[in-house]
Amino acid sequence: MNKSIDYNEKLHFHFHPKQGWINDPNGLVFFKNYYHVFYQHEPDSERPWFEPRHWGHARTKDFLEWEELPVALYPDAKFDHEGCWSGTAIVKDDVLYLFYASLYGEDKKQTISIAYSKDGIYFEKYAGNPVIDGFPPQGSKDFRDPAVWQQDGKFYCVIASAHVQSGTGRLLLYVSENLFDWEYHSIFYEWENCVYTECPSVIPMGDKLLVSASICPTGGKPYFRLLYGPFENEHFSAEHTACLDNGPDQYAGQMFRDPDGRVILISWFPGWDYWNYASKDIGCMSAAREVKFENGFFTLFPVKEYQHLLKEEDPCVKCTESGFIVERTGREALVYEGAVEDLKILRDAYVAEIFVNGGRETYTVLL
Numbered sequence: 001m002n003k004s005i006d007y008n009e010k011l012h013f014h015f016h017p018k019q020g021w022i023n024d025p026n027g028l029v030f031f032k033n034y035y036h037v038f039y040q041h042e043p044d045s046e047r048p049w050f051e052p053r054h055w056g057h058a059r060t061k062d063f064l065e066w067e068e069l070p071v072a073l074y075p076d077a078k079f080d081h082e083g084c085w086s087g088t089a090i091v092k093d094d095v096l097y098l099f100y101a102s103l104y105g106e107d108k109k110q111t112i113s114i115a116y117s118k119d120g121i122y123f124e125k126y127a128g129n130p131v132i133d134g135f136p137p138q139g140s141k142d143f144r145d146p147a148v149w150q151q152d153g154k155f156y157c158v159i160a161s162a163h164v165q166s167g168t169g170r171l172l173l174y175v176s177e178n179l180f181d182w183e184y185h186s187i188f189y190e191w192e193n194c195v196y197t198e199c200p201s202v203i204p205m206g207d208k209l210l211v212s213a214s215i216c217p218t219g220g221k222p223y224f225r226l227l228y229g230p231f232e233n234e235h236f237s238a239e240h241t242a243c244l245d246n247g248p249d250q251y252a253g254q255m256f257r258d259p260d261g262r263v264i265l266i267s268w269f270p271g272w273d274y275w276n277y278a279s280k281d282i283g284c285m286s287a288a289r290e291v292k293f294e295n296g297f298f299t300l301f302p303v304k305e306y307q308h309l310l311k312e313e314d315p316c317v318k319c320t321e322s323g324f325i326v327e328r329t330g331r332e333a334l335v336y337e338g339a340v341e342d343l344k345i346l347r348d349a350y351v352a353e354i355f356v357n358g359g360r361e362t363y364t365v366l367l
């Protein structure tokens with residue numbers, strides 16, 4: 001391990017809990033004048049899988065100063081005693097609703113449940129949970145990470161799943177009139193040669209949808225995708241796709257829209273490869289990045305709140321004639337080859353986020 005990198009160094013503006021394991025961002029939302037970030041959490045362990053997942057919780061007004069709040073969801077009900085896994089949030093009638101994957105039973109059956117709050121801090125679980133108690137024939141036992149949105153007077157929810165017989169990863173579409181009673185309608189989208197999908201989010205953008213998902217291909221390494229296209233006859237078609245954040249040290253990005261209309265993406269840093277990398281968990285949330293789709297191209301760039309922190313050079317990035325190199329401690333270097341017309345670096349202790357050519361390409365790196 002490179003002695004010049006201190007993985008216990010305090011991060012300045014990337015959120016990290018005071019103690020415990022952190023992974024996927026959940027329930028990203030603006031509510032009661034704060035940006036809220038929930039996250040997968042084991043509050044009493046620095047390593048994963050030592051206790052069932054909770055939903056940790058933090059809030060901020062500017063993405064720079066963070067307030068860690070009490071744990072939002074404990075796995076303390078008969079329908080979620082094996083874990084409160086990932087999901088999303090939606091605001092209705094000034095009430096904040098959390099949709100999450102609720103696991104129960106010896107086989108850790110994956111179902112969908114709801115919790116709600118009027119103050120955005122203390123949550124009550126819906127008495128009718130789980131609201132979706134198991135997968136349809138078009139899915140599989142991998143049935144989790146509900147992504148909820150409202151459109152055309154209805155509520156929609158896509159659930160990450162798979163279809164074993166066809167070897168496809170799927171997003172399954174459910175529809176509701178009231179947030180609590182859900183019916184399965186269709187296969188929203190699918191990927192071939194895939195074990196399952198994870199952590200989707202869906203944002204209406206004009207007359208089309210912006211969709212994000214993490215894909216677990218058969219025999220390959222999981223990857224993150226953004227997709228944009230029409231939603232017709234309860235099926236999504238991807239007219240444009242992009243990776244944007246090429247990692248290599250991030251996973252499970254989730255999007256939300258803020259009151260200014262910005263579509264903001266936050267991911268988990270650095271991903272599953274580093275669960276035992278230092279004496280304490282080094283995981284954190286990425287910086288908040290704004291997603292734009294203009295002139296047929298996606299860009300991903302830090303929100304304006306970070307602009308004063310962006311640099312054009314940093315010791316961790318070595319420019320070359322053909323691009324740049326980022327050395328990673330004890331691991332293969334990140335080598336970028338291509339035209340670099342603009343380079344912005346957001347550095348916070350052992351975290352480096354690198355934005356190439358206005359955010360056409362992004363790299364999130366554990367140094």
